[in-house]
Amino acid sequence: MIPGPFAYHRPASLQDAVGLLSELGEDARPLAGGHSLIPMMKLRLASPAHLIDLAGIAGLKGLREDGGEIVIGATTTQQELVTSDLVAGKLPILRETSLTIADPQVRYLGTLGGNVANGDPGNDMPAVMLALDATYEIAGKSGTRRLAARAFYQSAYVTALAPGEILTAVRIKVPPAGHGYAYEKLKRKVGDYATAAAAVVLTIGGGKVASCAIGLTNLAETPLYAEEASRIIAGSALDDATVRKAVAAAEAITAPASDGRGPAHYRTKMAGVMLARALARAKARAA
Amino acid sequence: MAKTQIALTVNGRREEALVEPRTLLVHFLREQLNLTGAHIGCDTSHCGACTVDLDGKSVKSCTVFAVQANGAEIRTIEGMANPDGTLHALQEGFREMHGLQCGFCTPGMIMRAHRLLQENPSPTEEEIRFGIAGNLCRCTGYQNIVKAIQYAAARLAGTPFQEAAE
Numbered sequence: 001m002i003p004g005p006f007a008y009h010r011p012a013s014l015q016d017a018v019g020l021l022s023e024l025g026e027d028a029r030p031l032a033g034g035h036s037l038i039p040m041m042k043l044r045l046a047s048p049a050h051l052i053d054l055a056g057i058a059g060l061k062g063l064r065e066d067g068g069e070i071v072i073g074a075t076t077t078q079q080e081l082v083t084s085d086l087v088a089g090k091l092p093i094l095r096e097t098s099l100t101i102a103d104p105q106v107r108y109l110g111t112l113g114g115n116v117a118n119g120d121p122g123n124d125m126p127a128v129m130l131a132l133d134a135t136y137e138i139a140g141k142s143g144t145r146r147l148a149a150r151a152f153y154q155s156a157y158v159t160a161l162a163p164g165e166i167l168t169a170v171r172i173k174v175p176p177a178g179h180g181y182a183y184e185k186l187k188r189k190v191g192d193y194a195t196a197a198a199a200v201v202l203t204i205g206g207g208k209v210a211s212c213a214i215g216l217t218n219l220a221e222t223p224l225y226a227e228e229a230s231r232i233i234a235g236s237a238l239d240d241a242t243v244r245k246a247v248a249a250a251e252a253i254t255a256p257a258s259d260g261r262g263p264a265h266y267r268t269k270m271a272g273v274m275l276a277r278a279l280a281r282a283k284a285r286a287a
Numbered sequence: 288m289a290k291t292q293i294a295l296t297v298n299g300r301r302e303e304a305l306v307e308p309r310t311l312l313v314h315f316l317r318e319q320l321n322l323t324g325a326h327i328g329c330d331t332s333h334c335g336a337c338t339v340d341l342d343g344k345s346v347k348s349c350t351v352f353a354v355q356a357n358g359a360e361i362r363t364i365e366g367m368a369n370p371d372g373t374l375h376a377l378q379e380g381f382r383e384m385h386g387l388q389c390g391f392c393t394p395g396m397i398m399r400a401h402r403l404l405q406e407n408p409s410p411t412e413e414e415i416r417f418g419i420a421g422n423l424c425r426c427t428g429y430q431n432i433v434k435a436i437q438y439a440a441a442r443l444a445g446t447p448f449q450e451a452a453e
């Protein structure tokens with residue numbers, strides 16, 4: 001399968017990339033790891049006339065700690081998230097999630113920015129970003145802006161990114177030391193997108209949940225922030241009755257497709273199972 | 288569509304070529320450089336038969352444009368044998384342990400295993416299986432592929448290979 005023809009650009013600066021994107025308009029697309037875009041181009045589901053490769057822009061790479069936040073450049077790869085000591089120490093849910101994505105070859109090239117900007121409800125990182133209440137940094141012709149991940153996803157492949165904008169970094173407030181976390185993903189085989197998956201980040205103090213945030217993957221047109229379920233868990237002792245209530249609240253907001261991964265009803269139930277498991281694992285990990 | 292000039296190193300040899308931007312790396316290697324070791328199995332980024340090493344990463348060359356590899360250092364199965372022509376420890380391992388039947392997946396398996404052993408010279412069986420999760424084999428059932436990689440790991444470490452009891 002051979003993609004349609006396109007012109008290739010490899011700008012060395014963000015300014016040049018943004019300039020090219022706005023000049024070339026709707027016919028141009030950023031290229032990051034290419035592991036969502038190139039398969040779509042090979043199937044001719046996408047045929048951009050111009051690709052703006054972000055790989056030459058040094059400023060989009062790498063991770064750093066900035067005050068109480070971790071800032072991850074958009075072209076940081078999933079493999080780099082797996083091997084980063086900073087991630088392992090302070091944001092271990094990103095490592096756990098990366099390891100559920102595809103296979104080693106895909107993780108060497110697939111980027112965090114591409115995963116969260118793609119807008120495919122099957123991508124795993126967006127739900128984690130919702131649970132972590134991450135902020136996206138976005139650059140466009142008229143300057144830069146910041147937007148909460150929770151305000152970013154509109155429908156399948158439709159996000160708050162305007163044509164010509166580039167997602168440059170993800171900022172995440174470092175969760176308190178001793179927080180509990182888990183990403184539970186049901187998939188049919190290695191390399192598969194989720195049948196259902198749940199991300200949980202919580203803190204526990206004095207036997208009670210002090211804070212809790214839940215994200216869900218591939219259960220609707222967009223990743224879901226399970227706000228009510230999160231609220232039900234917060235303040236509880238994570239007893240069985242409360243978990244059942246939260247599971248019901250989470251299931252209620254799902255609207256999955258019936259497809260090769262199973263009928264909608266099954267996937268909704270699996271969302272509940274993934275959430276219950278993620279809560280149990282997060283609880284066991286919380287100090 | 289206008290062609291783009293690229294320069295890269297493949298198996299230690301500098302190559303310069305004109306490519307269409309849409310040319311996939313696997314087509315460039317197979318058709319322009321006549322390096323047919325990287326196979327096209329699925330053409331949908333799943334099977335890993337097209338795996339090559341690119342700047343220290345295992346990549347599926349059916350999902351990379353040749354222009355993205357401009358300036359890169361690439362190694363393919365053709366660059367694995369020792370300079371004196373003897374087999375690399377991984378190649379030897381696949382032969383000794385019967386790590387292949389039809390052989391279609393083997394170049395990708397070996398290139399992936401090569402990078403895995405660079406990063407983790409003495410992997411556990413579980414780490415090997417997780418490490419080759421992006422490479423599919425329709426013939427062997429993987430058992431002997433795992434053994435072949437264990438054989439190569441021992442060989443490269445200079446220790447005798449102990450086959451685990453079944």
Ligand SMILES: Cc1cc2nc3c(=O)[nH]c(=O)nc-3n(C[C@H](O)[C@H](O)[C@H](O)COP(=O)(O)OP(=O)(O)OC[C@H]3O[C@@H](n4cnc5c(N)ncnc54)[C@H](O)[C@@H]3O)c2cc1C
Nearest residue numbers: 030032033034035036037102110111113114115123124167
């Ligand atoms: C076999 C296989 C299995 C996979 N399984 C999973 C899985 O289980 N879970 C999962 O989450 N993903 C999976 N993926 C997708 C993979 O993680 C992709 O790498 C990821 O979705 C996109 O990242 P990328 O860097 O490759 O982006 P690209 O493919 O380069 O880009 C994707 C889209 O985002 C846009 N884009 C990229 N970067 C930016 C940016 N910085 N700013 C604005 N727009 C941008 C592009 O224009 C394009 O529209 C799989 C891929 C393959 C091939």
Ligand code: FES
Nearest residue numbers: 328329330335349
């Ligand atoms: S041919 Fe590239 S992954 Fe199958």
Ligand code: FES
Nearest residue numbers: 388390424425426
């Ligand atoms: S030996 Fe035939 S596909 Fe692996």
